[in-house]
Amino acid sequence: MARETTKRCRTFRFRLHPTSRQTQTLLRQLDLQRELYNAALEERIGAWKWERRSVSYVDQCRTLTGLSDLRPEVTASGVTLCRGTLKRLDRAVIAFYRRVKRGETPGFPRFKPAQRFNSLQWEDTSGWKVKAADRRLYLLGVGEVKVNYHRPLQGTPKAITVQREGTKWWLSVRCVDVPAMLLTPTGREVGIDLGVTNLVATSDGKRVEGEHFGSRARDQLADAQRKLATKQRGSRRRRRQVEEVARLHHRVANQRMNAAHELSRQLVNDYDLIVLEDLAITKMARAPRAKPDPDRPGAFLPNGAKAKAGLNRSIHDAGWGTLASLLSYKAESAGRIMVTVNPRYTSQTCAECGHVEAGNRVSQAVFRCLSCAHVAHADVNAARNILRAGRARQALPA
């Protein structure tokens, strides 16, 4: 049972099918926007280095007016697209300072090589038009591009992103005023533990295995990457292996996305209150501490954190990040509540008697309380503690 009420913001994603000529134009535009991105980044770095002056997004947008005379090809798909590129840089810089403020040691946004710049963003409604009835998207400077609108678009389109994934193209449409469907309460609440072995455990004892999060494709990816390392530079075989690695990367991402959609939908259908651990806190607790460089004040020595973290960790964290953000938006539009709590001690605390001791956790999988002898799967025990912490937070006055 669902009833329609308040209006929300939502993003819809569709497959784009540009013709080969349109593909050439899009690729050229990606190149030009990347040039703009890198030039704008250079300006920000230069202004800071030589004049201790910071350049804002608004400052950089002002220079776009003259750009259409100097480099008409850059603004061929509209100034809106250029503003989207500058906004993207601005977001990266803002995120950098936010992380510095939190005490982390992130790297300053870097210049983008071609393989790292894959999307075009239109930040307002000019320069494009969604034509769902004609199964087309109009893009200024590109033309009418075929789109597979595989499900109805709801609300009013406000901004779009066109993204390249290998040889595939995708369109994301951000809509406002999307009608929300509130679900009827079930009277059930759940805590969720995000296990280290690619596993979700719920406080009522359910566990989701890692395969559902694309771990099989991930193994194939690891194999493909090992094989890549054995291929000779510049060889045809190596080039083919590079393509294979890229294909598997996208497959892992897609599988994870589908699994996250499915799991979040199920959780939102089943529970009124969903409690998760706060990923930002979890990650901070895990990151090896930065080593300051004694020769250069303010700089840091490599501490091997990146190497230790490796491919798996980053994919793993990205998976949980995806799940958390899908849960948050699905919960909101269904009228459910999702809260995050500090995961500290949740794995060492007995969910039955509250006794806290590191020795309670016998192994990765087994929890046995040293005080009351309660035995449970370690992740399920942790999930119960997470639920309790979430309920306690809900009980506090806002």
Ligand SMILES: [Zn+2]
């Ligand atoms: Zn106990």
